[in-house]
Amino acid sequence: MRTKLNSLLLLFLFFPFIIFGQNLLSGSVVDEASSSGIAGANIVVKGTTNGASTDIDGVFKISVNSGDVLVFSYLGYLTKEVVYSGQATINVVMIEDSSVLDEVVVIGYGSVKKDDLTGAADLITSEDFNQGAILSPEQLIAGKLAGVSVTSGGGAPGEGQAIRIRGLGSLSLTNSPLIVVDGMPLNDGGVGGSRNALNTINPADIESMTVLKDASATAIYGSRGANGVIMITTLKGKDSEFKYNFNTKYSIYTPINKVDVLTAREFTDLITSTGNNNAIAALGGHENDWQDVIYSTVSGNEYNFSAVGSAFGVPMRASIGMGDHDGILLGDNFSRNTLSLNLNPSLFDDKLEMDFNVRMMDTKNTFANRGAIGSATSFDPTKPVYNGSQYDGYYAWIDPATGNQAAIGAPTNPLALLNLTDDVSEVQRVITNLKMDYELPVDGLTATVNLGYDKSESDGSSTTSELIPTADPTWNGALSTYTQSATNMLFDAYLTYNKDVDDHNVNAVLGYSYQAFEFDNYSYDSEAQEDGNDYEFIDKSKNVLLSYFGRVNYDYKGRYLLTATVRADASSKLNPDDRWGVFPSVALAWNVDQEDFFTGKIFNSLKLRVGYGQVGNVNGLGDYKFLTRYTGSTSTAYYQFGDSFYQTYRPEPINPDLRWEVGQTLNIGMDYTMFDSKLTGSVNVYKKTTKDLIAYTLVDPFTNFGNRIDANIGDMENKGVELAFNFPLFKKEDYEHIIDFNIAFNDNVVTRLPDQQFIGGISGGVGNNIQTHVVGESPYSFLVYQQVYNSNGTPIEGVYVDRNNDNIINDDDRYIKEDPFADIIMGLTSTVRCGSWDFSLTARASIGNYAYNNVASNAVLSQAWNSFEILNNIHSDYLTTGFEYTTENSLLSDHYIQEASFVKIDNISVGYTIPDFMGDCKLRFYGSIQNVYTFTDYDGLDPEIYGGIDNNFYPRPQTGVLGLSIDF
């Protein structure tokens, strides 16, 4: 009945136009700053549904009647109203909304205007992304957001990155944030054969990224929100004519840093002055820098093409990307082809809106043998690369007794390692989802179903030549292969209700989510086959996550905002009695600037926020840990009874009481604009407590099938302050200079843990750990002996401080010295636009992080010439210490814990844009240098080592990029 009335009303409203005829008005909409037309701006006759939008040149046509009020709006600009009084044309100049608070922020199962945001969430759009040779999405935001650190695992192309939001939240589970791509949460494991699971997403396809930092924002993701959430929104189709973009980049990767080992001359001097006759006789007389042998300057290139527009009434975007990059380590290569397609059709009078995404990736990796990195730092520099040996001519240390390469104490020729091994993989992955929003016949109610499917398949093989130097007399080469597949299926269904009554605005979401993850791995080993052992291995697992969630956003007059969310999750990983976890959150915000008393004198805008929430974590936890399971032994671990060998069954450690880790965050924040919009900023103060931390904890072995089990045993706390500033120094038509700066302080402390945990395995000896988790300290704190120095400041070998005064130096004398995490991280971006030119500089700083220099800690004389009568090069730190032997104590000496604070100029870019090249084309040339310079006192290769143990690190190259982008 009501519907009929509405239709009548509508008819009545339109009637006059039909009766009296209308005028066709045309005009244009231009941007104040650039004076160029704004494409896609909306024009609506106020109070009607009569509207139009501008074309690519900013030109519009609309039927109007005299006295109509035309409303001009465009995202990011102030809305403008013009009364039509018979003008021939109306040309509107739109002004950018400097507060930028109207940006829409994706928050999970919906989006809000930034103005209405109550939690700590940062949005970063494509124009603010990092420039240069960026191969994976997370690199786009490195250094851009307060409290978000992105650290690459090394300098290989496409290398994995450690993303940490507000420090560590867990000890034994994953600390990586949840990644959600267009509403599809990805699985948190890696992809076999892939350097980085996120390489699937071509950075060129990304429109924006939202980082949800506090629990009130991430609680909607419940059990997966504990480490923050990164929501990636890809570029979508548009309802317009087709437009195309082509861009290409050429990159040059240059090795700029080497490990400071002894030169051939220094090494020769060392051996001649200290070595016995055998050692001196073993010197080779060459001058070889093995690091120069394995690293070289290489290049990469990248091509991306995209088309956006509407065909058959369906807005769509399609893109294709191709990239090929060599690594500076000889033979390393990463190549990737991506395809993506987005369709945004609307059906049933726009009642059904669909968003369909397919992303396909095919990467091929050639993994250079990273063993060469360590072997290049330790191989005797007086030896030649080749000497015509039986090992394809490569020089090798031969054991005269066996005639083969010495079994122990000898590194393998680094170049032989690179050239005689072949480790390749091909990974194919499809991530696809279809999201349907259906406007239900109840006012303001929308039903959404999101179906997602994510599948990756990897094929890899590793071949080692029969010619490689080895001690094994029967060696005839080896081949191992693997295939892995990971499947992730998603079904989300939720209702969204939007209702504005007077000054009360409500947005509510209620939903259900089902996600299943399956892994299926197979591997083959030729050597095991030759030995008559099992040579095919299968690993399979499946887990299911099932959830209900709800959220209410309420505001009164846009002044007082409330967000309340709750999510209930169940994971098949947990005992049926404990598997449900409920994660609630609530947040309040106050837009002070909306108040009548707000004068706007100092502050142009001001919002205060407070939020509290709980989130869970079981990511990275093994499956079925609550069941009594037996593991069968592999055929190399059978046991002999009589003449037969039997497979053995071991009961696995069990913990039926395993529960979710729960993170609780209190976040107090403020967003403001000051001094006539000369400063925009935000402040967040937070305290995050992780309760029931799952740690691989000690258990009395008389009560379980092992000495450690995963159990909810500890608590941890992160406290911090984050500040972000945006200074538009100049903002003129032809000249613009903006500085963005962020700084974050974080303090991470383990607050409860019944037993001390030893982690951080190092090279040197067997089973030495340099780090610990212990109450009252940061996780991963260094646990070391205190070195004693002589009056010249030289460390004295084997002498450590007897800290407990019991006249014995043993484990009880180790103490905590610092930790690998920064106390302060900072990011700075300076952007200048001057006419057609643009310049940008980004820098990052990290203060208070320490590293253990594992290369230096093995620099002892007995390494340089050992009891096997083999020479090994050592780190030049030996020239300081003069140590003769490595012992447990010398390896764990605090002498090797060094401050690794740094300031890094990450990137300098320059670009030149021709907006109207050959008519319609927009042409942009750019160049950039990445990893420009690092200021640090740290002695090792690179102070930026995630986890703080510096050993055999793949050096980050300096990258020069030249690029060209054409829009047409």
Place this chain on the structure above:
Amino acid sequence: MKNIFKKLIFILSISAFITSCHDDLDQSPIDPDSFTEEDVFASADEARGALAKLYASLALTGQAGPAGNADIADIDEGFSQFSRMLFNLNEITTDHAVVGWGDPGLPDLHGMYWSSSNDFTEAMYYRLAQEVTFCNSFIMNASNLTGDEVQKYIAEARFLRAYAYYNLLDLYGNVPLTTVISTELPTQSTRTELFNFIEEELLAIEPSLATANEYGRVDNVAAHALLSKLYLNAEVWTGQARYNECVTYSENAMNSAYSINMNDANGNGTAYDELFLADNGSNGAQNEFIFALNFDGLQSQTWGGTTFLVHASIGGNMNPTDFGVNGGWAGLRTTKNLVNQFSVDIDALNSALGSQSDWGLVGSAAPNGWDGPDLEMYETGSNQYAIYAGLTAGEMKFRYNEDWGNNYGDNGADGTLEGGGSNIVIPSAGTYFVTMDLNNATYTLSPFTADQRGMFHSNGQNLEIETIPPFSDGYAVTKFKNVDSNGNQGNDSSGTWCDTDIPLIRLAEIYLNYAEAVLRGGGGDLNTAAAKINELRERAYGNSSGNITSSDLDLQFVLDERSKELYWEGQRRTDLVRYGQFTTATYLWPFKGNDPAGVSVDSYRNLYPLPSNVISINTNLSQNEGY
């Protein structure tokens, strides 16, 4: 109405779909290597795999050999192997062994300054406690099965649990006694309680154990033998001497089908070394092994066991191929104390021969090779010379005054010398008595039979240990090898993993237990004791030249004999403790107490500490005194 009906159906079907998804939360393992209790204990035949694990957890370290799926956390997997840790705790802490590596907690052992968080004392506790738990679980689950075979399995599991407790009692003293699976934190038991438990268990299972079992599995003699070991140490562990019982159960074992291996399968003059060769599961040595750990280079791989003992002992100029492996880890050596146990004073014997002459031995078999200086012989008469000489396998000649102008070899290997003749072949390393008579141009070459149990590599090694890290300080021990009686390398063609089994209890030890118990007043017969020891010594010397009489027997003699017979088999610390020589100044060795000359340490170190980590989680436990 119809609409509502439709909606209802819609809502119902949606909820049905959602509810059906709830069932999906009940996942069970789909991995082919994962089994449930129902699978493993489906039948006696299946349960054999669970029984095998009870043995394997003393020999191997996890479910993926040699490493990859460890039983024990917190320590390098290879370190966590039982016999390797037993070696670390019972041999490296004594005069028998030093190790040069700087691995965490390892130097502390020989230096005797371990703390309660020492990696090895901790991991050994975990290994043994876990073995107890594995056994408890097995006994519980197997009890639901029927059949004679299952009863044997259970008795074997109870033996292995008793063996684990025997070691816990010896090493740590006061540990919890648990016989059932429970998550309740256990309470501490006294040494006497543990002693009584082990005794009762072994007596109880004796009738259920097989009278003879397949190789690798224990039979009832193992229960007797373990009782013999237990009673021998009763006085130290409980304050109450039980030497009479020790004599009784030693006799039971001595009268069993087990026998001392006398088969010199490789024909080198003694049947002792066969006990430690790659084929010791079949070359005759197995007849002496009452309880042994089985290894195989292909199917039972570990970085502990004999793979460790063989590789770790090789360094310097030793040739790994002689030991059937592809390389040495240059770690283990021994002190002069052990070497001197075997010392024959060659210098004294030589100087008794006469005065040094200008005739000498030269060649690859001689200590200084073909270049000399030569090993000078002693003049025993006119133109007659002789020498006791340590030679290696190789060749040699006689030479005058280190000048090739006047030298003798042997054409045709007929015992007559020819000037400039062919090289004389020395078939194997050892001490030889060499004579040369230039009156009739003849020579003799006979192995000097001393105690051949002393197997050392001295070439390039210093007897004295100045500092522990360099491999050159201290003689290397060549007792364990991965070659079989025919000199062939073990099964693993790459020469990495060893086949050689490790005897944990062998009959020779029971002989020595018997002798000691007799001497300590346990009854028995001293002459039998001497005869049994002579059996061992005749094997050691290859003849009766080393035989003793019962009057030679005293306690110190037995301790020294144990050292020579059983060195590097994981017994030494227990023996020294029983003799009051482990921590005291009565007996010193290099770097005892971390002092080059050796010093005494506090007596609380006779017992290892309970791991501080375990104390921290189980508040029922109190730490051993002193730690």
